[in-house]
Amino acid sequence: MPNPQLTINSRSVSFAPGQTILEVARENGIDIPTLCYLKDCTPTGACRMCMVEVKGARSLLAACATPAAEGMDIQTESPKVIGSRKLNLELLLASGEHNCIVCEANGACQLQALAYKYGVETVRFEGRTTNYPIEDNNPLIVRDFSKCILCGRCVQACNEVQVNKAIGYGYRGAKSKIVTSGDRPYNQSDCVFCGQCVQVCPTGALTEKKAKGMGRAWEMQKVRTTCPYCGVGCQIWLHVKDGRIVKTSAVEDAEPNKGRLCVKGRFGYDFIYSEDRLTTPLIREGEGFREASWDEALDLVASKFKQIIAESGPDALAGVSCARSINEDSYNMQKLFRAVIGTNNIDHCART
Ligand code: SF4
Ligand code: SF4
Ligand code: SF4
Numbered sequence: 001m002p003n004p005q006l007t008i009n010s011r012s013v014s015f016a017p018g019q020t021i022l023e024v025a026r027e028n029g030i031d032i033p034t035l036c037y038l039k040d041c042t043p044t045g046a047c048r049m050c051m052v053e054v055k056g057a058r059s060l061l062a063a064c065a066t067p068a069a070e071g072m073d074i075q076t077e078s079p080k081v082i083g084s085r086k087l088n089l090e091l092l093l094a095s096g097e098h099n100c101i102v103c104e105a106n107g108a109c110q111l112q113a114l115a116y117k118y119g120v121e122t123v124r125f126e127g128r129t130t131n132y133p134i135e136d137n138n139p140l141i142v143r144d145f146s147k148c149i150l151c152g153r154c155v156q157a158c159n160e161v162q163v164n165k166a167i168g169y170g171y172r173g174a175k176s177k178i179v180t181s182g183d184r185p186y187n188q189s190d191c192v193f194c195g196q197c198v199q200v201c202p203t204g205a206l207t208e209k210k211a212k213g214m215g216r217a218w219e220m221q222k223v224r225t226t227c228p229y230c231g232v233g234c235q236i237w238l239h240v241k242d243g244r245i246v247k248t249s250a251v252e253d254a255e256p257n258k259g260r261l262c263v264k265g266r267f268g269y270d271f272i273y274s275e276d277r278l279t280t281p282l283i284r285e286g287e288g289f290r291e292a293s294w295d296e297a298l299d300l301v302a303s304k305f306k307q308i309i310a311e312s313g314p315d316a317l318a319g320v321s322c323a324r325s326i327n328e329d330s331y332n333m334q335k336l337f338r339a340v341i342g343t344n345n346i347d348h349c350a351r352t
Helices: 021-027 079-094 110-117 153-161 196-200 263-273 294-312 327-341
Strands: 005-008 011-014 051-054 073-075 141-143 167-170 177-180 206-208 221-226 235-241 244-250 282-285 288-291 319-321 346-348
Touching: 005 021, 051 079, 079 110, 153 167, 153 196, 196 206, 244 263, 282 294, 319 327, 327 346
Parallel strands: 005 073, 319 346
Antiparallel strands: 005 011, 051 073, 141 206, 167 177, 221 235, 235 244, 282 288
């Protein structure tokens, strides 16, 4: 049976039953702006940016939460739609404190980008902004409630993507706020500092503390790499300015992590700049160590191995492979011990 059809901006497209208007539009290269939509999560329709005009409907409909239906005639950029989006943006801007010049999100903020796109130059309303203080008492995440548009993406990222269930909506009306259990700071809550909420926040309400003042989005080069911490192999972007990592983010739609990271991959990148890091092999001499070349260190290890095998047999040796190694390295390690050295004494350390 052929797929059902509908019309978007006078273009006829087919869709799979169960898809929303937003999914059909994006699949066909038609941009409908969103602030609250988070792929693969339950649509909330909270931000009202994706409103579209559907012929015959009594009001504008939220594309993210409206199922596509056979024969629908949809306009995504009609004057009525644009008017609604402009008004919505004004209201969002009026409900917070938005000084883009000094905001960490400047250049990467979706609210700013949409205000620019729709030409929102002045805000006609005086909002009742909350005066919750900035939460800055942990080393990793800054929460600035004055820039929060209550889109709920952080809540979905925490509860549906990472399933940490550390945050939710709190209070009512103009006092509404994203809260942890008991409205405690992140560092006294169930938060595990995976930073997923920061990655999905469309504004400057949640930002990486270590990246503060380190560079603007347009100054940074993105370099894709594999997280060095464990064998899972999560795909990450390094945001690099002048050769220095400013922050990391997860690569969306890439296996195996599909846009997720844990606290180590998200925030643990700066160990490479630690002064305590060993960068050359050390050979013990007496009570201390001296620096050596790799060739000298490896020759020494090989000669010691040979000596032990000659004196006590191969079972006198044992290997412990790092659980953070990739599978291929662990395979080579067991091959070295079993096939070359001749012992089954091979294990790996517990993953941390
Ligand atoms: S959150 Fe966005 S709109 Fe608000 S000040 Fe920051 S950059 Fe500007
Ligand atoms: S850092 Fe992770 S656990 Fe903490 S609130 Fe954000 S998403 Fe939830
Ligand atoms: S903190 Fe960010 S992601 Fe969470 S509700 Fe506010 S604006 Fe949305």
